[in-house]
Every structure is written in structure tokens, then in C-alpha cells.
Amino acid sequence: MDPIGGLLGGFAVILTAQNLYLCLIGSVIGTLVGVLPGLGPLAALALLLPVTFTLPPVGGMVMLCSIFYGAMYGGSTTSVLLNIPGEAASVVTCLDGHQMARQGRAGAALGIAAMGSFIAGTIGVIVMTFFAPLIAAVAIRFGPPENFALMVLGLVCTLFMITGSTLKGVLMVALGFLFAAVGLDVVNGKERFTFGSVNLGAGIDLLSVVIGLFGLSEVLANVESLTKSSVLAERIRGLWPTLADWKAAWRPMLRGSGLGFLLGLVPGGGPVTASFMSYMLEKRISSHPERFGKGAVEGVAGPESANNAAVAGSIIPVLSLGIPGNPVTALLLGALIIQGVQPGPLFMTQRPELFWGIVASMYIGNVLLLVLNLPLVGLWAQLLRVPYRVLFPVVLLLCVVGSYSANKNVFDLWVMLAFGAGGYLLRKLEYDLAPFVIAFVLAPLLEQSLRQALVMSPDGAMILLQRPVTALLLAASAVLVALMLRRKNSPLGGGSP
């Protein structure tokens, strides 16, 4: 489809009172989630996913996507004013953003962050508009073997990008496969790992898993060290960056946009990696690297742009290939599947109103977020005064509502509790939980593709090597595995055990 025509169609879909309202609500919730430490976009998406079941698919997806990129905007506020990242992608903004605030330039730091987010977010969506149809046009020729190889490559990329032990990442992927196998086999209806339990017959609920792993375990980690934080008390002035700020920031913003978008495309990349890489890039190419960490404008502009561009980049593989690159997009994929929509190469032609509606909403959402973040920054700063000891019981109530409301089954609360406690323990032992969620979501699709590929082949598994695209994708996976094996301290060890 012609991208311009599709986009105009998307605007026609999105410019209704209900969809605009949902985009606004999602943007506000996203900003709130980004501002408040201890509640990330993933947990917020999981908590609010059941709400979207009552909405049309377009409205529901618009709201979920706007929470995702809204959190990227809001996270910088906490980093600058509190020196605590509101969410993981804003960790590096603390380094220079908070230093700027200590020098009385909190307004400028917040302004640069918001403008960088807006510019990068918009650039990301423009590139997405033209790039996603190209990917889908290629991927439409894919059959089960290619889909299988693509998902394998996605998982290997995720393992390649994780921090810490790769072996633990591999274990998490395999555990994700095992837990996803619980329930009825989608191919022949046979029960697996249910042990006669009616509750397990329907499988383990994705929402309870995500809320437990990323909502409850986060609360547990935070209540362990309840500390008093201090918000910079002075009035925030001068939000519009000065000419000197613009001169220092525009190149990092553009570099951050490009780098963030590319890293968003890569499975395992996404906003967090993008912001760190952007910071390192800016520091490396700067003629005054010693200024970084002491309030350098570039140290705010680059990472904040990168994490927003990465959002657009990371949504492309989900919508055009059906492959999530990080837990948030895995949840978006899960949300679409629950709504009866199968993302992938055919998504754009079968559900153009949904695809282009989501894209169009991202243009509008970026504008809404700029309006929400700049003039209302004082309001968000006030929210930071709510102590966590008051906040966490409310978050727990939301965890309970989110887990229960999908299936109206108390068993899901126990699942959430088990995954929350387990996730807390695994974090302590330096396990990365992202590969688990991605594998958990991808497992049914991966297994189905593998079984279909083997059924259609007279030569068994050789079909995976006989088809050129499949062989190429698997070869790329093998190269990445070889690179992982060559890493320091590794037979798939990747650092600490």
C-alpha cells in the first residue's frame, strides 16, 4: 500500500473523539508511569491491558502504544529532578540532567529532554511510515520455515544484546518455552503439563506473568530499601532551551534519533540500549568528554532522543513481522493476539485501518506529549513528592486488579504472586527477565511454525537449510551464537555466572 495514502487513512481512523481521548489518556498514564519511579511502562501496560478488551482494537492499541512512548517522555522528569530514573531508559539522563538541575538549569534540562523526545519520536514515526511497508512487502513471501528462522534470529539477537550472563539468558528463553507449553497443544488439542488442573488447562496467563515479573517484583525490590528522596525544591524556570543549548543539542538529537531507531529495530535492543549507546557515542565523539557527567547538554539530548526513536523502531518488527524485540513489544503482540488480530506480514493488508491508525496515533501522541510535558512539568514534579511507602500499596492493588480482571479467576493472582516472588529472586541472582517474556510470547508461534515446516518437508529438518532465506537467517543466528561463544569468560557465560 502507498504509505501516504495509508497514513491519511490512518488519520481518518484516529481523528475521532474516542480515539483521540484514548490517545490522550494513554499519554497521561504513560507520562505518569514514566515520572513515578518503581512502575515501568511494561507493568503499566500489563495492568491496563484488560481495560483494552472492552475497547475496539484500534482504540485499545492506540492507548497501549501511547503509554509506551509516554513513559519515555516522563522518565526524564524524575531523572533530572530526583536523580532517580523514572524508568530504565532514563537511567543515563540522571548523569547530566540532574547535574544541570543542581546548577539551577532544571528547566533547560527538562526542555531539552522534551524537545529531543518530540523531534526523535516524530522522526522515528516518519521513518516507520515508509519503512514498515517495505519490510512487510518482503516478509509477505515468508512461509513457516522462514517465520521459524526469523523468530530464532530474534531470540538469538535478544540473547546477544542482554547484559550479564548469556547462559542465564538461554535458560530464561527455555523456561519461557516450557511455561508457554502449559495448557492445550494448539495443533492437536492434547493437554501438556496441566496435571489434571482445570486452571492450567487454559495455559498460564500472560498478564499474570508480566505483572508478577515486572510489577510485583519491582515493588518487592523497592520496598526492600525504602528511602526518602528529595525533589529539587526550586521553581522550574526557562523550559525553552537557549540558542546555545540548541546549538549543542541539535546534532546529538539527530544522531540519537538515527541510532535509537536502528537499535529499536534489533530484537533485544529497544529504548534502554538506545539511550546508553547514544550517551557513549556522544561522549566518545565530543571534543570535551570531560564535561559529561557534569551537566553536558549533549548527555541529555542524545539519550532522550534515542529512547524515543527506539520506540518507533521497536514497534516495526511487531507489526510487520509479528516478532517482538523487547518485553513491552511482546506484550503489545500479546494484546493484539488477544484481540483476535495476528500481526505479521499480512497485518498491513488485512487490517490497514488498525496498522495505519496506530502509526497516525503516534504522530498525534508525540504532539500531545510535548504539550503535556512542557507546560505541565510543575504538576509532574509535584507528583514526585508522593512517598513510595504510600504509593506501593496502591500499585499492589492495581496488580491484583490487572491479574484478576483478564479471566476473573483468583488462580491468576497466585500465578502473579509466584512469578513476582520468583522474579524478585531471579533479579537478585542477576537473571535478565526480558528473554523469558519474549520467549513466552513467541513460543506458540515458533512451535507452530517449526511443526508446520517439518510437516511440509519430505526431508524433515533439512527444509530449514534448503530454503535460501531460512538458511540465511539461521546462518546469521549461528554467527551471533559464535560471537557470543567468543566473548570473554564464555562458554556462553558472558561475564558473571
Place this chain on the structure above:
Amino acid sequence: MLERALNAFWILLGAGAAWHAWTLGLTGASGPESGLFPLLAAFIVMGAGLVLLSKAPLNPRLPRGAALRRVAGVVIGLAVMAAALPYAGFAVSGAVTMLVLLRTAGSSGWVESVMLSLASVATVIWIFGHLLGMILPRGPWGW
């Protein structure tokens, strides 16, 4: 110690899952059966557990004293809420759990805790139950 126990658990879990997957069947007349994919995953879990067990374990910073009480309080509080929910409904079990958590883990005063509990539960019920039309469990008293 904790990590060694966990690695041993991975091995046992992988072995158990592999055995169960084997009983499901691996291949049949129509190609791969239900057990093949879980069997491969179970072998990976078991193998990874074995390799991790052979490595030096981490010494994670585990919570002690008041921190441990807060973490345990949240887990136990939620477990009690999950158990009470079908009988007492969301409003009562939520308010009581929140009150206990605010008093213990949050160290808030009585008045503040009671007001916050009631206000939070009422707000959640109003937003999710009333505005968004989601069904929350009710107690024998109808709410």
C-alpha cells in the same frame, strides 16, 4: 548457597519436564508431536542448570532485618488477599490488606493508613469497576 539450590532446581525441573514431554510423544505419522518442543526446552534448562552449577555461585545481597520483614510482609499480605478475595470481595480484602501493608511495610500512622486504604480502594473500584465496567469480586454483602 541460594544460587546452588536454584541451579539444582533447574536440573530437577528440566529432568521432570523432559520426562513428561517424553510421555506426550515426540513424532508421529503427521510429523512432530506435542512433546518434541517442550523436550528440547527441558534439555536446555537441564543443561544450563548443570553448567551453572559447575561455576562459582554469586553472593547476592539478600534482605535482612526490617528489609526482609517488608518484603515478606508484601508477599504474605498479597497471599492473604488472594485467599480472602473469593469470600470477602475486593473492597474488604483490598482495604484490609492495604491497611496492614501501610502500617507494617509502609510505617504510616493509623489515621493516615485508614484514610489512604479506604480512599485507594474506593478510587480503584470507581475507576475499574464503575467507569471501565470491569467485574471485581464481591463479598456476601454485595460489594
